[in-house]
Each structure stands twice: as C-alpha cells, then as structure tokens.
Amino acid sequence: MDSKENSGNGNGHNKYSGEKLKSELLTVNMGPQHPATHGVLRVEVKTDSEVVAEAIPHIGYLHRCFEKHCENIDYRGNIPFCDRMDYLAAMHMELGYCLAIEKMIGTEIPRRAEYIRVIVTELQRIASHLLFTGVYAIDLGAFTPFLYCFDQREKILRLFEEISGARLLYNYIWIGGVWNDIKDGQLTRIKEFCDNLIPELDKYMNLVGQNKIFVERTANIGIMTPEMCYNYGATGPILRGSGVDWDLRKKKPYSIYEELDFDVPVGEGLKGTVGDCWDRFAVRQQEMRESVKIIKQCLDGIEEGPIMGKVPKVLKLPKGEIYMKTECARGELGYHIVSDGGKVPYRVKAKSSCFTHTSMLPEVAPGLLIADFVAVIGSIDIVLGEVDR
Amino acid sequence: MNTHQEELTLKKYFQNIWNGIRTTIKGLSITIKYVYDVKPVTVEYPEVREILPEGSRSRLFNDAQNCISCDQCAVACPVDCIYIASKPRPKDAEKIKTSNGTPIRRELTQYTIDTSLCCYCGLCTTVCPTESLTHTTDHEYASYTIDQMKYDYLDPEVVAWRDRIVK
Amino acid sequence: MHKELADYLNSVVSGADAKALEAEVGDSSILVATEHILKVCQALKDSEEHQYNVLQTISGVDYPEGVGEDKTPVIEVNYMIASFIKNTEVILKVRVPRGDDENLPKVDSVCSVWIAADWQERECYDLLGVDFVGHPDPRRILNPYDWKGHPLRKDYKAQEVYQGMTVYPEDKQNIPEQDFVVEQNRLNDEAKAAAKKAREESKKDS
Numbered sequence: 001m002d003s004k005e006n007s008g009n010g011n012g013h014n015k016y017s018g019e020k021l022k023s024e025l026l027t028v029n030m031g032p033q034h035p036a037t038h039g040v041l042r043v044e045v046k047t048d049s050e051v052v053a054e055a056i057p058h059i060g061y062l063h064r065c066f067e068k069h070c071e072n073i074d075y076r077g078n079i080p081f082c083d084r085m086d087y088l089a090a091m092h093m094e095l096g097y098c099l100a101i102e103k104m105i106g107t108e109i110p111r112r113a114e115y116i117r118v119i120v121t122e123l124q125r126i127a128s129h130l131l132f133t134g135v136y137a138i139d140l141g142a143f144t145p146f147l148y149c150f151d152q153r154e155k156i157l158r159l160f161e162e163i164s165g166a167r168l169l170y171n172y173i174w175i176g177g178v179w180n181d182i183k184d185g186q187l188t189r190i191k192e193f194c195d196n197l198i199p200e201l202d203k204y205m206n207l208v209g210q211n212k213i214f215v216e217r218t219a220n221i222g223i224m225t226p227e228m229c230y231n232y233g234a235t236g237p238i239l240r241g242s243g244v245d246w247d248l249r250k251k252k253p254y255s256i257y258e259e260l261d262f263d264v265p266v267g268e269g270l271k272g273t274v275g276d277c278w279d280r281f282a283v284r285q286q287e288m289r290e291s292v293k294i295i296k297q298c299l300d301g302i303e304e305g306p307i308m309g310k311v312p313k314v315l316k317l318p319k320g321e322i323y324m325k326t327e328c329a330r331g332e333l334g335y336h337i338v339s340d341g342g343k344v345p346y347r348v349k350a351k352s353s354c355f356t357h358t359s360m361l362p363e364v365a366p367g368l369l370i371a372d373f374v375a376v377i378g379s380i381d382i383v384l385g386e387v388d389r
Numbered sequence: 390m391n392t393h394q395e396e397l398t399l400k401k402y403f404q405n406i407w408n409g410i411r412t413t414i415k416g417l418s419i420t421i422k423y424v425y426d427v428k429p430v431t432v433e434y435p436e437v438r439e440i441l442p443e444g445s446r447s448r449l450f451n452d453a454q455n456c457i458s459c460d461q462c463a464v465a466c467p468v469d470c471i472y473i474a475s476k477p478r479p480k481d482a483e484k485i486k487t488s489n490g491t492p493i494r495r496e497l498t499q500y501t502i503d504t505s506l507c508c509y510c511g512l513c514t515t516v517c518p519t520e521s522l523t524h525t526t527d528h529e530y531a532s533y534t535i536d537q538m539k540y541d542y543l544d545p546e547v548v549a550w551r552d553r554i555v556k
Numbered sequence: 557m558h559k560e561l562a563d564y565l566n567s568v569v570s571g572a573d574a575k576a577l578e579a580e581v582g583d584s585s586i587l588v589a590t591e592h593i594l595k596v597c598q599a600l601k602d603s604e605e606h607q608y609n610v611l612q613t614i615s616g617v618d619y620p621e622g623v624g625e626d627k628t629p630v631i632e633v634n635y636m637i638a639s640f641i642k643n644t645e646v647i648l649k650v651r652v653p654r655g656d657d658e659n660l661p662k663v664d665s666v667c668s669v670w671i672a673a674d675w676q677e678r679e680c681y682d683l684l685g686v687d688f689v690g691h692p693d694p695r696r697i698l699n700p701y702d703w704k705g706h707p708l709r710k711d712y713k714a715q716e717v718y719q720g721m722t723v724y725p726e727d728k729q730n731i732p733e734q735d736f737v738v739e740q741n742r743l744n745d746e747a748k749a750a751a752k753k754a755r756e757e758s759k760k761d762s
Contacts, residue, residue: 060698067683068707077467080510104582144420151430165446165524171510180444207416212409230609230640233672244640251643320582323636323647336615336634351613351636359675388698472733474740498740501733539733
C-alpha cells in the first residue's frame with residue numbers, strides 16, 4: 001500500500017531508503033578554458049556535494065616543445081625561446097640560461113652589466129608579484145585591486161620598453177652581459193618609481209590583505225607543511241610561506257647578491273596557521289618591499305664601464321654538463337645543459353617550479369570546498385607556459 | 390577538513406562583526422579617493438595615440454637599396470622566417486655603394502619576411518652590417534588574411550614606406 | 557666531495573658500483589648501477605650525515621651513439637637531489653640500454669622515496685620512453701594521451717596524421733618562397749660552373 005511504501009523506516013519496501021540509494025562522486029571539469037585557472041589548466045574535480053574528494057590535474061595544453069627546439073638552434077638564438085616559458089617573468093628565465101652558459105665557459109661579466117641585470121631582475125619580480133596580487137584578488141571576487149596593480153605594473157613595462165625594446169618578451173640579457181645600456185634618465189625614472197611604490201604597497205595590504213572577507217577566504221586554507229614541501233620539491237614563496245628560510249639568493253648566491261643587503265620574508269601564520277594561503281600572499285607582498293631595497297642599493301652602487309664581456313663570435317661550449325639554479329619569481333628555476341662541443345646544445349632541460357607546484361594539487365585538495373580550491377590554485381601562482389614549456 | 394575550527398564565543402562573535410566593519414571602511418576610504426583625487430590614466434585610443442619609445446621593436450623594415458645580400462639575417466633568425474635569394478651582379482655593371490660605404494656586389498631577387506612567424510627578438514637587426522634591416526615603431530598593422538603578413542621588400546608599395554621611416 | 561660520497565654508497569649498498577665522474581668543466585656526478593638506484597636513493601635520504609631530502613628534477617638524455625669511449629646506445633637518467641638541511645646537492649646518473657618503441661628501457665621508480673618523482677618520471681617516460689617500474693600512475697603528461705612516439709629521442713619522426721588532422725600542413729610551410737631560394741641558388745651555381753668552363757676553354761685556346 002502507499003502508506004507502507006512511503007513510511008521510510010527501513011522496513012525494506014521503501015525504494016528511497018538509505019541502503020537502496022546510491023550516491024556517487026560528481027565529476028566537475030574545471031576545463032582548460034576557465035577564468036580562475038591562470039591559463040590552460042584542466043582539473044578534473046570529483047566532488048561529494050561541494051566538498052572536493054579528489055582533484056586530478058591534466059596539463060599539456062600549452063606544450064610547445066621548448067627542449068626539442070633548443071637542440072636545433074644555436075646558444076644565442078635560444079634566448080627568445082627561454083623568454084616564452086614563463087612569459088610573466090621573462091627576465092628570470094633569460095638570466096638562468098645565461099648564467100648556466102657563462103659558468104661553463106668561465107667568462108667574466110663586467111660590473112655594470114651585473115648591476116643592470118640585478119636591477120632588471122628585481123623590477124621583473126615586482127611586476128610579477130603585482131600581477132599576482134591583482135589576479136588573486138579577482139579570483140576571489142574583488143574586482144578593484146586588479147586595475148590598481150596593473151597601473152603600477154604598466155609603469156614597469158614602459159621602463160622595460162625604453163630599456164630593452166619590448167614590453168613582455170625582452171631578449172635583453174645576453175650571454176656575457178646585456179644588450180643595450182641604461183641611460184641616466186632611465187635610472188632616475190626607476191628611482192622615482194621605487195619611491196612611489198611603497199605607499200602603494202601599503203595601500204594594497206590595507207585594501208586586500210587585511211580585509212576581513214579576504215582573510216576568511218584564505219586563512220587556514222590549503223595548509224602546506226614543510227615536510228610536504230620537501231617531499232614534493234616545492235620552492236620559492238610556497239616553501240617560505242610554510243616557515244622555511246630558503247632563498248637561493250642567500251643560500252647559493254649568484255651574480256652580485258652576496259654584496260647586497262636584504263631580508264628573506266618567511267610565513268609566520270599571522271592570520272591563521274603557518275603555511276596557509278594568506279601566508280603565501282603576505283610573503284609575496286613582503287618580497288616586493290625587499291626587491292625595492294635591492295634596487296635602491298644597486299642604483300647607488302652602479303658603476304661605469306662596458307656592458308658586454310668577452311664572448312667568442314661563434315660560441316662553442318666545452319664538453320660536459322651543468323645544472324644551474326636561480327631564484328625566480330615563482331620558485332626555483334634550474335637549467336640542465338649538456339654540451340658535446342658543438343655550436344648547438346646537445347640537451348637543454350628546464351626544471352620549472354610551476355610544474356612541481358601543480359603536482360601538489362591532488363594532495364592539498366581533498367576536504368576543501370570548490371571555492372577554497374580556487375583560492376589554493378590562485379595562491380600557488382602558476383603560469384602554464386612554465387608548466388608545459 | 391582543512392579548515393581550522395576555533396570555538397565561537399559571544400565575544401569573538403562581536404569582535405568578528407567589528408573587524409568586518411572596520412576593514413571594509415578602511416578599504417572603502419581608499420577606493421573613494423579614486424573618485425575625486427586621482428587623475429584617470431586611460432588613454433583615449435584611437436583619438437589619442439601613444440608614442441612608442443625609439444628603441445621599441447615593432448614592425449621590421451628592410452631598405453632594399455642598402456642591402457648587400459649577405460644572408461646574415463636569415464642565418465641568425467631563430468624561427469627561419471626570412472627568405473633571401475640573390476645573384477651576383479655582372480662584372481661590367483657600375484659600382485654602387487650603400488649609404489655607409491660598403492660596396493654592393495650582389496643583386497637581390499627575393500627578400501621576403503613572413504611576419505606571422507617573426508618573434509620580434511631583434512637578432513636579425515644586430516647582425517646586419519649596413520643597418521638596412523631595422524625595427525621601426527609601426528605597431529598598427531593587423532591584416533585580414535594571413536597571406537598578407539608576408540612582406541615582400543622589393544614590392545614598390547613596401548619600398549614606399551621608406552619615405553616615412555628612414556630619416 | 558663526490559669521491560667520499562661514492563665510497564659511502566659502495567659501503568652501504570652492496571653492488572651499487574658507484575663511480576665518481578669528476579669533470580674539469582661543469583658539474584661532476586656519480587654513476588650508479590641501474591638495478592640498485594632505489595636502494596641508493598633510500599640510503600641517501602635516510603643517512604644522518606647527508607640527509608638528501610629533496611628531489612629537484614629528473615633529466616633524461618638520449619645517446620644513440622654512446623657516451624665517451626663506450627659505444628653502446630644508452631639513455632642516461634640524471635637525478636638532481638639536494639639537501640635543504642645541509643645545503644648540498646649532487647647529481648646521480650643511471651645508464652640504461654636504449655631499446656626501441658616496442659621494448660622500452662626499464663628503471664625502478666623512486667616514488668616511494670620522494671613523491672616529487674611522480675610527475676618528473678611521467679615526463680621522462682613521455683618525452684624519452686623510459687619505463688619506470690612500480691610507478692603509481694604511468695601515463696603521458698605533456699603530450700596527448702594517445703600520441704605515438706617519444707619526441708626527445710634523436711631519431712624521432714612525428715606522425716603524419718593525428719586524429720584526422722595533418723601534423724605539418726603544407727600551406728603553413730611557405731613552400732613557394734623556399735623553392736624560389738633553392739631555384740635561385742641552382743641558377744647561380746650553373747652560371748658559376750659555366751663561367752669557370754668558359755675561362756678554362758679560353759686558357760686552353762691561348
């Protein structure tokens with residue numbers, strides 16, 4: 001009878017009783033075209049009613065065979081290809097490649113070129129972190145800071161266009177030095193920019209970082225412990241946000257970083273636990289201030305002189321291999337270059353930090369709500385060009 | 390669950406409300422200033438055009454009168470987008486020189502750059518010995534079909550750009 | 557530093573056959589026997605003196621004509637490991653015979669030691685065709701899942717058609733311009749040969 005069927009006390013006749021209902025995980029595809037995945041990243045998310053049970057990233061949509069191209073093009077011609085890996089911090093990519101080759105051939109780089117390289121690299125770090133601030137806020141729904149940050153970043157890109165000729169993909173740091181010289185007017189403008197930046201950074205911290213809604217959405221979310229970071233090989237702001245004091249500019253110094261005085265910001269868990277998304281955000285804000293300190297020291301100490309060292313016209317590396325790591329805006333970038341004595345490299349392998357960080361998503365995701373998952377993807381700050389190369 | 394559950398006391402409840410109001414007012418006071426205090430940075434394109442700095446690497450231009458067909462740019466290009474064909478000038482032709490004094494010994498029969506492949510790295514302009522191949526500051530040259538992106542620098546229409554670009 | 561590390565490995569893992577390859581230019585490395593790589597990595601991670609707790613990257617290099625004097629075709633797999641506690645790093649090398657598309661070379665997976673090896677080994681399999689035994693998820697990562705071939709091998713030829721699309725379409729290759737250059741070069745060579753012949757004949761006559 002009807003009443004017996006709908007009684008629902010588990011007497012076996014009710015087809016909606018708990019034992020008979022199947023519940024499965026719902027697969028939601030955060031597809032390659034998505035405004036919050038920072039590029040063409042596809043994440044297959046299996047959810048149990050808004051709580052993520054499993055997240056499987058699929059990458060390879062931007063694979064452009066950088067490593068195969070490098071085996072056919074000579075050493076100087078590879079620099080435009082290196083730019084295009086992490087297109088938002090292109091100077092770091094070029095610097096790592098050039099330092100690896102210079103270490104192998106043993107050239108001496110003129111002092112002025114070293115200072116210019118550091119100024120340009122730190123400006124690029126500021127530009128990349130400004131973009132992170134704006135885009136992370138917009139991922140979480142705050143539309144205003146995006147254009148404020150991009151206004152400041154636009155000033156940096158205009159400076160770069162005057163110095164190197166291009167706004168985003170520079171081909172500026174060459175083997176042995178840099179391409180063009182910096183004029184005094186440009187140095188004055190860099191100093192003005194740095195002076196105007198610090199009040200703006202305070203503004204962004206008040207507007208975004210201290211805002212109660214932002215804190216609620218990012219504190220205690222996506223906690224990455226130091227053991228997890230070591231196991232996965234995470235570096236950069238992620239490792240520093242988890243409380244570990246590890247910065248390659250201090251631990252394995254390259255270029256002239258040993259002579260410069262700056263601190264390494266480390267996450268302390270001010271708004272939640274150590275290693276959550278807010279800590280990674282705060283570490284990047286603090287890094288921008290340290291970069292301004294470094295640039296001011298370089299502007300005071302820049303010397304006159306040539307900008308290019310002695311490099312033979314036809315460049316042939318001696319037989320051997322080298323693995324050189326540098327600290328770029330998103331983590332640690334490593335170049336493994338194998339040479340067999342010819343004009344083109346035998347093998348170039350780029351170890352990208354974003355590739356390693358994307359592999360951490362399946363471990364961090366279970367237990368988060370989907371909106372929190374978006375906050376975690378934003379806080380690890382990946383650029384798909386570097387993930388896929 | 391990754392979220393950290395703290396005990397919610399009555400004091401914490403009201404503290405949360407006060408924090409929310411305080412931080413929102415601080416944020417609003419920053420954004421309200423943009424209504425009356427900050428100059429807008431928008432450039433009203435296309436009525437107002439930006440002038441690019443002079444070293445800016447935009448459209449390529451090759452001055453065919455000054456080219457000595459040395460093939461260095463085609464060799465230096467990392468994406469192989471320059472196609473050069475030339476033949477030797479006959480021995481009894483008059484001797485001509487480029488604007489910086491290099492004698493021209495070959496006659497150019499094809500000089501095509503496929504701009505859709507070009508990556509604007511500038512390596513070809515650094516190796517040109519007579520500086521006939523340069524980057525100009527033209528940046529508004531979108532075309533309707535991809536075949537129009539192959540620039541033939543011996544075509545009279547393209548040669549006519551010389552008056553505008555070369556000073 | 558590499559000699560002491562090689563001696564330590566030989567004493568802890570029997571049969572590891574660790575050799576320090578010192579290089580004057582560039583980085584030195586340690587060559588290890590392929591069968592014992594898992595035990596060697598576990599020993600390096602667990603030892604109190606060294607504590608290599610981070611695997612940075614796994615880089616594979618294809619040598620179809622052998623390395624140095626040894627002419628057997630090998631694929632060399634490099635493990636870049638580092639200690640973030642002691643601030644040291646070392647490169648471990650393993651050489652496996654190359655094989656071909658049907659029998660891929662086999663190396664033990666080190667995922668149980670550092671989970672960072674998960675995606676790095678998938679990339680090595682995808683691009684070079686090294687089969688990692690015991691890997692939890694052996695799939696391609698950068699190329700599409702149904703791609704054929706391993707691109708970073710030196711004798712790789714891309715497939716002509718993939719899922720109905722041509723891989724290198726002819727209208728994107730600028731064939732008319734390239735043919736013009738080839739034709740002009742051929743005409744130049746003919747004219748040069750004809751001029752040389754005319755010079756020799758006039759010399760014979762005079």
